[in-house]
Amino acid sequence: MKIAVLIFLFSTGVFATDGCRLWFDRSKIEAGSDCLTKCTVFKTDLSTFSCPERCSEFCESKSPVSKLLEKVAYYPGLTLEERKLISQYPKEALKAFLAKEKAESATMKQFKRDDEADESDAFRHFVWAGLLTKELGPEMAKKFLDAHESNQGSDNAERAMDLANNRAGLLAAERLQKNGSLTEDQIEKEALAALKDGTLIVLKPKGGPL
Amino acid sequence: MRRYLFFQPFFLITSLFFSFSYVNATESNYLENQTFMTLSQAEKRWGKKDFSPEEFKRETANNRAKMAVNLIKKKQFIGKRPAEIKKALGEFSGHFWSDNIPTYLIEEGWNQKTDSWQLVFLLDNAGNVKEVRIHKNCCD
Numbered sequence A: 001m002k003i004a005v006l007i008f009l010f011s012t013g014v015f016a017t018d019g020c021r022l023w024f025d026r027s028k029i030e031a032g033s034d035c036l037t038k039c040t041v042f043k044t045d046l047s048t049f050s051c052p053e054r055c056s057e058f059c060e061s062k063s064p065v066s067k068l069l070e071k072v073a074y075y076p077g078l079t080l081e082e083r084k085l086i087s088q089y090p091k092e093a094l095k096a097f098l099a100k101e102k103a104e105s106a107t108m109k110q111f112k113r114d115d116e117a118d119e120s121d122a123f124r125h126f127v128w129a130g131l132l133t134k135e136l137g138p139e140m141a142k143k144f145l146d147a148h149e150s151n152q153g154s155d156n157a158e159r160a161m162d163l164a165n166n167r168a169g170l171l172a173a174e175r176l177q178k179n180g181s182l183t184e185d186q187i188e189k190e191a192l193a194a195l196k197d198g199t200l201i202v203l204k205p206k207g208g209p210l
Numbered sequence B: 001m002r003r004y005l006f007f008q009p010f011f012l013i014t015s016l017f018f019s020f021s022y023v024n025a026t027e028s029n030y031l032e033n034q035t036f037m038t039l040s041q042a043e044k045r046w047g048k049k050d051f052s053p054e055e056f057k058r059e060t061a062n063n064r065a066k067m068a069v070n071l072i073k074k075k076q077f078i079g080k081r082p083a084e085i086k087k088a089l090g091e092f093s094g095h096f097w098s099d100n101i102p103t104y105l106i107e108e109g110w111n112q113k114t115d116s117w118q119l120v121f122l123l124d125n126a127g128n129v130k131e132v133r134i135h136k137n138c139c140d
Helices: A002-027 A035-041 A051-061 A064-072 A080-088 A090-111 A119-136 A138-148 A156-179 A184-196 B002-023 B025-031 B039-046 B053-058 B061-074 B082-089
Strands: B103-107 B116-123 B129-138
Touching: A002 A035, A002 A051, A035 A051, A064 A090, A064 B025, A080 A090, A080 A138, A090 A119, A090 A138, A090 A184, A119 A138, A119 A156, A119 A184, A138 A156, A156 A184, B039 B061, B053 B061, B053 B082, B061 B103, B061 B116, B061 B129, B082 B116, B103 B129
Parallel strands: none
Antiparallel strands: B103 B116, B116 B129
């Protein structure tokens, strides 16, 4: 009886989370062209007999791109649209979120803060849009920007501000591209100029950059 | 028999530990690159005051800091949605990943060129608050 209770508790503790994921990790199968083959034939038992059906998912998640994505993307904060883009375009998603990190670092460097609805927010959106255009082209950039803003729960005015500042960044990046001067530095300079001349929308001004 | 009885709780605890630690692996990879403050550090820095949602809503960032430790310890927002947090505590300030993650600045150091800190209501994969932590808004 005690053994049965232990087995039950162990099963609910381990397999209530993702038993197949654990089964795959224990297999120590590495990412590569033969991942699927090895995974499909890896030994299973009564509790893991259906796990080989998820081999394509596990093999993809073992890829270097997926591992890097886990470091640069806060998964619980992703919108449904972002999750779809990640599964469709994982390499582009990695570039998108690395560009997001750069935009956030640039914001903190200029403003010594990373806030909502103020000048730092406007700058961050503009720069991210510009960097995305540089890395992925305007169409893919817009996909990721719109996906990030697709959360229905966000405030309408703040969402409108973000979309407008994204658009300003996309347009600026396209202009810079035509001039052959689409660099990170130039994108940031354009963002600061746009803030100064009132092109960017700022709902709650706080001042800056410093 | 004695060895078997000794093994039972150890086996149970170990299996539960590994199962729960795996669940958090994906989420914590991103959080590993962030800077958080412990509750004891927060208490030394800002002191401790009873948390009141009404007071928190109307106060400035720096006065909210005193309530941070008590807010976290009370755990009354665990399981809530971001919209419920906004209703209880007011408009978000600060920034963590996206507009959907509730954050509230509790120390604004930017105009003195010192650190800024915020309360972040971290979510689970279902979009409910899982944990509240004190996060460094700027600058590392």
